[in-house]
Amino acid sequence: MIKDVNKIVLAYSGGLDTSVILKWLQQEYNCEVVTFTADLGQKEEIEPARAKATSAGVKEIFIEDLREEFVRDYVFPMFRANAIYEGEYLLGTSIARPLIAKRLVEIAHQTGSNTISHGATGKGNDQVRFELGAYAINPDIKVIAPWREWDLLSREKLLKFAESNNIPVEMKHKQGGSPYSMDANLLHISYEGRHLEDPKSAPEESMWRWTSSPQDAPDEAEEITIGYDMGDPVSLDGKMLPPHEILEKLNELGGKHGIGRLDLVENRYVGMKARGCYETPGGSILLKAHRAIESLTLDREVAHLKDELMPRYASIIYNGYWWSPERLAMQALIDHTQLNVKGWVKLSFYKGNITVLGRDSDTSLFDPEIATFEDDDGAFDHKDAAGFIKLNALRLRIANKRNNS
Structure with a gap:
């Protein structure tokens, strides 16, 4: 156990795991627990977490809408780099953890706490991401990871603990809940565990929540124009929108047309391979559009240098080093390359496919007089x-x- 804990700030969703963690922390550490619930666009009601925390005796409850900050300061900077982990994964879970870690540490400082806690397991990447982020921001912060301390290592044990401690459990949890472990935010939704632990087994169609099957998607294509300034999307069809609303709209369009599904076996930082399925409709569109506008506006060697750096940059984010000096240094270089990445890209969506129909920029390096196959005078x-x-x-x-x- 961690020593000299005066107060704990817990990343709290109100679900079974964190409800059990809340009570366990109160019992094991005999101190006040503060809860922090973040709205990152997971499409779930987060306000019920307040009532659950209150019923558990929590006095300081933080529930925050972080959607705009998440997209503006985390998702968009990552997409300036065209970051993809191991050739396919758009880092939807990875990029959410630095913001949660930052707010945990800030709330700890605000409430006079010297300790934070999270519900990540000892086998996963998230424990690394939360804790590396927290230590980078406050080297003296204490971290409690219950899954590395307790013996409640099964759903049955969690339910038994909840029952014996009068923790309300929703019927879906009593009946086994979803067959998958899921994580969602504005960039993506992920699925792991149960049926997916066998890489030979195809995911069930009923698993997918955000996207239509490409076979069932509309039979007519749909077009949209994305406006860019300094590497970031700023408008859809000429209408200026805040970052999170752009991503929300693209998620809706991409999901409608069956865009953004991924079934991947990836290499976790802790050393094992894991199979996960992801839906990233808006992110898939943004990657295609950003590369299209860069094709006009980036110098050849700058573009190639970015492509060489990208796998390292993606691994840094995947492994939890968002706040590291190497990521910050790479980000400064990447952001410098984006100064003239502005203009528009027109795209078409059809049955899981994204097609670039056109692109234009006032800062384009494309010279039609030189590129022509006709007489160039x-x-x-x-x-x-x-x-x-x-x-x-x-x-x-x-x-x-x-x-x-």
Whole structure:
């Protein structure tokens, strides 16, 4: 057990796990517990958490709408880098943890607490993300991770503890609840566990909550134009919108057209492989659109440098190092590359597919007079290519002569 705990700030959803954790903390540490519930766009009622916390004797309850901050300061900076982990995962769970960790530490300071607590398990990535973030912001903070301390390591034990401590349990939990462990925010919803623990088993169609099956999606395509400024989306079809509303709208459109499903076996930071399924409709659209506007506005070598750095940047976020000096340094470089990434991208959605229909920018590096296959009036001297090719072939010719001598 952690020593010298005076008050604990708990990341609290009001579900079975965190309700049990709340009571367990009160019993084991015999101190006041503060609850913090964040609305990150998970599409669930969070206000009931207040009544549950109150009934458990909690005096200080924090329930906050963080949707705009989440998208503006976390999701959008990540998308400036076109970040994808292991070639496919758009980091929906990973990017939410730094903000939650920051608010836990800030609320601890505000309430005079020296300790925070979370409900992440000892096998997962989230424990690493929460705690690395917390220590980066406050090196002296204490962290309690009940799943690494208690013996309530099954749903049956959790339900028995809840019953013996008069913790209200919803009928769905008593009946086993969802067959999956789910996490949702404005960027995505994830599914793990139970049926999905066998990589050979296909996910059931009934599992997907945000997206239509591509086969059942509308038979007519739908188009939208996304406006960009300094690398971030700022408008849809010419209408300026705050960041979280843009992502909400794109989630709706992408979900309608069956966009953004992913079934992935990924490598967790703690060392094991895990199978997860994800729905990231709006994020999938943003990645396609951002790369399209960058194709016009980024210098070739800058674009290629970004692509080289991206896997490292994505791993940094996946592994929980959002607040690390290396991520901050990379972010400064990435943000500098976005100064002229502005303009618009027109997209079409159809049965799980995203198609770029057009793009334009006042800061475009595309010069039609040079790129044309027609007469360019001397803008490009074709004869120059001969010397260019010979110079670049020189090392190849030398190597060939050596190898065949």
